[in-house]
Amino acid sequence: MFHPYQRSSVRRSPISALNSASVKGNSVVGGQPPSSTGTFRPDNSFSASRSGYGHTTPQTDDIFGEFSSYMSRRELLRSEGRKEQFGASMASRASSPFKRSTTSTGTAASLDLYTDPELLKARKEIRELKETRRKLIDEKANLERKVHDLENSNNEKEAKLQATVLRVDQLEADRQFLLNRSKDLDNRLEAAEEHAITAKKEAELSQSALRRELTELQEKFSLARREANGQLRFKEQETESLEIECDTLSQQLADCEKELRKQIAMVKLGREQLSQMERKYTEAESLIMKLKSNGNAQDEMAVLKRTLDEQIAHGKSLEGRLQELTQQNRYLRDMQENTERLKDEKQALQEQLSRMHRLRGRVDELEVEISQLRSEKARWTKFLDEKDETGIDSPYALSRALAQQRFELAVIKERLGEEEAKRTGRENYILRLENELQEWMQKAKEAEDKRQADAKTLKRVERGRVLAQKEVEFLRSQLKSYDVEEEHLMSQSYDQQKARRISQLEEMVAEYRQEVVKLEEELRQPQTLPSPMSNTRVVGIYSPEVTQRITELEFTIAQLRKENAMLQKEAESLDMQVGELQRALGRGEYDPATTRILQLADNPETREAAIRQSTLDALREENRKLMSRVVELNGAVGKAGSSLGPGMVPLESVRSLEVECNQLKQAVEEKEKRVARLKEVYQAKAQEYREAVYSLLGYKLEIEIDGRVRLTSMYASQDQDPSFVFASGESDQGTMQLVGGAGDAEKRIRAAASYYVEQKGSVPALLAGVTLELFEKSRMQVQEAGG
Amino acid sequence: MATIQKGKTITLRGSAQIVVEFFNYGINSILFQRGLYPPEDFRMVKKYGLNLLLTSDDGVQAYLKAILSQLDKWIVAKKISRLVMVISSKDTREVLERWSFDIQLEQSDDRKENFCETKKSKTEKEINSQIAAVMRQITASVSFLPMLEDPCTFNILAYTDKDAEVPAEWIDSDARLITKNAEQVKLRSFSTSVHKVDALVAYRLGDD
Structure with a gap:
């Protein structure tokens, strides 16, 4: 990433050094020409004074200055990057100072050539100067070479720069690519990070939830643990207390037993002593006897007597002690009994205690219930106190009031609806009006x-x-004129005509008048027309009263309805009450003020109870007596020292046997009673049966002792008609006998019998035939008697 | 047995006799139906168009006679309001059933004559059919009443007015109510047009 300018600044450093050197020389460049022109004084006053100073340095300095200025200019040019112009400008400038120097030297030679030592000196100097000039030219060439070198190097550098620029571009592209790549990666990274963040959040959430659960579970666990601990402690305490109680009781028991044993041992000891004493006593007696028999030693006798007395006294004392011991023994026995009883009591008390525990639990429950109820009651009372002025003091009254209010509300609503309906009706009415x-x-x-x-x-x-009046007047005037005319013209015969005319006219007037009257009437009529309005006004006057009346009635109706509803409610509650009371009545409750319940003193229930009571009393008495007897017998046995004999039966068993015997007797009696009843019933039934047969079949049926059956018809007369006696023999063979009867009737019956039984083989047919015959006969007899 | 003069209205005395007779048969029926005495102790008679059973146990007969004669007196004196037959366990004396018969006067004294005249529709036949219905119900009640497991005995209580005349043989009693799980069933009633008798049986339902 080097910038071209940076490099140039590096390169400039030696030049700047040169430049600084040229600054010194520059001041001398100006000094050289004056020295050469010092001969021309008028031109310059300074030349004389200056010539005295050394002048070699200024000349060299001059060239150097030129060079340095050039260099500086060049530098400027270079900075502008104009390499091509550089060469030309340099050539032109380099030539100019030389030119000037040649001209100056030419003038000096013309003045004083070779004469002046100074001139020589000057020549020498010139030579020196030329040498230096040469040197400088060399130097300049050198420098130019150097410059060239530098330029070359510069070019090289530039090429290099180009390459670097290229490389830079390449790198830039790479960088772009990488940047994109990195951006892409950044994006991905971001996405990944986001993903990671969300995942982390989720994880955190679940973690917190799990933590909460964990804490909850821990809490529950600790709670349960605490509860369990509490219960455990409570149980432990209970067991401890019970154990302590048990320990103390067993301790007591052991103490009692120990004491008893001790007492028994003492008693035994006492008995042993007693027997010993008795033995001694017998010994002593035998000794006495021996001594008595000996008898000879009279003086010994006294000694013996004394010893005997002593022995007797000793024996007596022993007997007293024995008695004491037996007493103690008895006392101890009592004590033992007492302890037994105490044990029983203890058992009972323990039971009671457990019962008490149960009761306490129940009491706790009840207390909780009571507190709940109280709180409820307090809530009620508080609630009711808040609106004390209503006079409601119980939930019942409250609900009652509530129901009333509700009902009133309903009534009001109803009335509202009615009013609404009425109002709409009114509106309609108004609209109509x-x-x-x-x-x-x-x-x-x-x-x-x-x-x-x-x-x-x-x-x-x-x-x-x-107009008509006017006409009338006009006509009248005309008439008058006529009159006047007639008066003037003819005095006679006009009267009639005139009178007629007048009358006609007057009629016309009357007609008009009538017309006028009619019109006036007509005019008056519209004023009387709106009379129907007054009618409605009358209605309007009446309606307020009616509506008032209606509203009053409606009000009363509403009141009555309300009352009715309240009464219905009351009736319902009263019905409920009635139901309850009926139930109570059904249970048999009564009013003790007006009614008393009586029973016959001697009723089955009391009899039963009395029997029970008496048996109970008897048993008690018996038991008591037997107990005393047992005690006696025990005492006797203790004295006799033998157990019950084999022949002796305990009295209780005898008694119980007696009771059983009685019970059995009662049972037997009952059985007998039942049998007797059955017999009665059978007899009654048999009688019924016989009577049924008699009334239905017409024969009195008697079963005789030997199994024969005697039949007597109900229509048979006592003395004449026989009765049948049937007897069943072996193998289903029966015999029939006719008993009694006499004369005619008997013969007929015998004939009938031989016919029905022997020929036809049917006894019932014979019986029916006999019945019919006898019936006919008896009827005939009755008729004869009647006839 | 004929307590009513045919064609005439029933008087107070006649009505009392009808009621007493009803009680005689009713109590005997209950004694038989509830098995308080062995069935052999009863004999059958025809009454009200039904076969009814009367006890032949002398003790019971005497007791009932005493009760009913006094009942008759009280009914005529209008001093009795109810007759209750209590069935109780012999062992525990606990009350298991109460057969309660309310006796109500159907009319007041001063209006009796008018009343009878206007409403003399009650004939003996009608009364008997009503009583027969009550008897049938007593017989049928065995189907819903719980079994009497323990041996039982009975007692008869009379609910009288405070000012009633009480012979010396009669003593005061408590109401002998059923203490727990009481149920009650109303039975039919009958009326002699002087007296109305409402029957009701209350009983103790199982122990749980």
Whole structure:
């Protein structure tokens, strides 16, 4: 990325050094010509003073200055990049100073040639100068070469620059490509990053959710753990307390037992001692006896007696002790019994305790319930207190009031609807009235028009009348003139004509008058026309009263409806109450103020209860007695030292057997009773059966003891007609006998029997035939008796 | 048995007799139907067009006679409002069933004559058919009443007015209500046009 200018600046550095050198020389360049022109004093006053100073340096400096100025100019040119002009300008400028110097030297030689040492010196100087000039030219050539070199190098550089530029372009293209590539990659990267960000967000979200879950679960876990711990602790405490209780109880029991054992041991010890003592006593007695038998040693006797006394006293004391011990023993036995009882009691108490626990649980539940109910009640009361002025003090009243209000609202709504309907009706009515009014107005207008027209005609008529009057007057004057004329002309015979004329005229006038009157009437009529309006006004006067009345009635109706609804509601609640009361009545509840319940003192229930009570009492008594007996027997057994004999049966079993015996007896009685009942029933049935047979078949059926059946017809007379006796023998062979009867009747029956039974083989047919015959006979007898 | 003079209106006394008779047969029926005494202890009679059973146990007969004679007195004196037959367990004395018969006067004294005249439609036949319906219902009630598992006994309670005359054999009793799970079924009623008798049976439903 090098810039061409940069390079030029690098290259300029030696030139600038040259340039700085030429600055010194420049000041001397100006000094050279005056020295050469010092001979021309008039031209320049300075030349004398200047000639004294060294002048070799100024000359060289001059060339150098020229060169340096050239160089500087060239540099400028180069900076403008004009290489081609450079060569020409340089040639022209280089020539000019030489020209000038030659001319100057020519003039000096003409003045004082070779004479002046100074001239020599000058010549020498000129030579030197020429040499230097040559050197300078060489140098210049050198420099030009150098310049050329430099130019070459410059070209080279430029080529190089071109190449570099090319390369730069290439690189630029590459860079572009790479840039694009990088952009592409950036985009991709961005996309990837976005993707990564979203993924990360999601991951974070899920992570947080999972974390929350985790914390929740941890919380639950800790809660459960705490609960479990609490419960565990509670249970442990319970068990501990129970164990402690158990320990103390077992301790007590062990103590009691230990004591008992101790007592028993003591008793045993006492007995042993007692027996020992008895043994000793017997020994002592035998000794005494021996001593007595010995008897000889009288003095020993006293000693022996004393010892004996001592022994007896000792024995007595031992006996006393024994008694004491037995007493103690008894006491201890009692104690043992007591402990047994205490154990029972303990058991009972434990049961009670558990029951109490259960009850406590129940109590807790109930308390919770109560608190709930209380809070509810408090809420109610609070709520009700807030609007105290309503006088409502219970939810029931509240709901009642609510229902009332609701109903009122409904009623009001209903009334509103009614009012609305009425209002629309009114509106319709008003509309109709307005229409009517408009019609009426129209009519009035018409009437007015008519009236105006009438007035016009009236005016016209009036005008006509005036005209007619005028005419009349004119005619009258004419008449008068006629009169005058006639008076003048003929005094007679005109009267009649005139009178007729007058009368005619007067008639005409009357007609006109009539016309006028009629017109006036007509005129008056439109004014009386709007009379129907007054009619409606009357209606209008009446309607407010009616509507008021209607509204009042409606109000009362609404009130009544409300009342009705309230009453219905009340009736419903009362019905409910009635149902409840009926139920209570059905259960058998009663009003103790007005009613009393009585029962016969001797009723089955009390009898039963009394039996039960008496048996219970008897059993109790028996039990008590038996208990005492057992105790006695136990005592006796203890004394006798033998167990129950094999022949002895416990009294309880005897009693229970007795009871069983009684029960069995009762059962037997009941059975007997039942059997007797059945017998009665059978008898009754048999009787019924026989009667049925008698009434239906006409034979009295008697079963005799030996199994024979005796049949007697209901129509048979006692003494004459026989009765049949049937007996069934072996192998389904029966015999028939006729018993009793006499004479005629018997013979006939025998004949019938031989006919029906022996020939036809049917007993029922015989019986039916006999029945018929006897029936006929009895009827005939009755007829004879009647006849 | 004929308690009514034919063709005439029923008097208070006649009505009382009808009611008492009804109670006699009703209580006997209940005793039989509910199995309080063995079936052999009963004999069948025809009454109200039905076959009804009367006990032949002397003790029970005596008891019922005592009850019914007193009942008759109370009905004539208008001092009784209800007769209840209580069936209770022998073991626990718990009340299991209550057969309750409300006795209501159908008319007041002063209007009795008029009433009878205007409404003498109740003949003996009609009354008997009504009573027969009640009896049939008592018989049919066995189908819905729970079985009486324990041996049971019975008692009869009379709900009388406070000022009723009470013989010495009668003592006060509690109401003997069914304590729990009580159900009740109303039965038919009958009327003699002087008295109206409403029947109702309340019973204890199973233990649960």
